Amino acid sequence: MTTSDTGRGFAEDAPVFVISVAAELAGMHAQTLRQYDRLGLVSPGRTPGGGRRYSPRDVELLREVQRLSQEDGVNLAGIKRIIDLESRVESLQVRVTELLHELEVSETRRIAAESAVAATYRRDLVPRTSGSALVVWRPSS
Secondary structure (H helix, E strand, O other), X not given: OOOOEOOOOOEOOOOXXXXXXXXXXXXXXXXXXXXXXXXXXXXXXXXXXXOEEEXXXXXXXXXXXXXXXXXXXXXXXXXXXXXXXXXXXXXXXHHHXXXXXXXXHHHHHHHHHHHHHHHXXXXXXXXXXXXXXXXXXXXXX
């Protein structure tokens, strides 16, 4: 859930618009918003009394539903699928970012651990690589 400011003084996910205002902003009839809610296309927030409250993000989604329907000729089932897939892609992108950050932190820790181990080596126990002679040890019998 994003908390970026819309420039209107509230977050884009803040449920602030009653259905009549959201319908006007989206250029639709309030009954259309109710239908889209029933179909699961746009799911507004709810007040304790059950009233719908739409966020600026919901209004943008309503406009996109209208565009897909009217300009691209996509049916409502197709629009729902598109919305679901876009939501899934967004979630996966967030997860990829999280995993990349975790990988970066792990790599930094690994490098630090390797450096710490290397610093503890006793130089007299480290094999010398300057010579190339091979010595075979045989126990005396």
